Amino acid sequence: MTTDTVEKMASAHVELGANLSVTVAGIAKGAGMIAPDMATLLVFVCTDAAVSSEVLDHWTRAGADSSFNCITVDGDTSTNDSLIVLxxxxxxxxxITDIVCSESQVFGRALASVLRDLALQVVIDAEGATKL
Structure with missing residues (x-):
């Protein structure tokens, strides 16, 4: 885990219809050299939901913009960062093929929640963290 002191994991379970639950789960590695637009950070999120690549890209970008792309650790950046959603x-x-349908909105909120949770965990575990 290099300088990470704890494992970073988050998940959400949501209903996409009558008796149909899907899971969004993620892990992250990173505790230093993180500035807006991520850096030296690895994030992997998986879901069992069926989502088109266009919808998945939309919610991934929106979720990253409201989570990982808002945090800074050390004020340093690098090219070693990745956010992968499968x-x-x-x-x-x-x-889910339509961004505006209700199932898409529910999925988008679940993904954003997982990404925010992971980003918060990264900040809490940050090297030399003094404030949140």
Missing amino acids: ASGAAGNTP
Whole structure:
């Protein structure tokens, strides 16, 4: 874990319809050299929801912009940063292809929640952190 002192994990379970639950779960690694637009940070999020690449890209960008792209640790940046979101479709839901549909909105909120939780954990574990 290099300079990380704790594991960073978050998840959300949401209903996308009658008796259809999907999971969004993520992990992050990073405790130093993090500035807006991320740096030296690795974040991996997986969901069992079926989501089109366009919708997944939209919610990933929106979630990153309101979480990881807002934090700074050490004020240093680097090129070693990644946020990867994978959607397997294993939940069996009808694929979400429309950004404005209710299922998409629910999914987007769940993804944003997981990303905010992970970003907060990164800041709490930051090298030399003195304030939040």
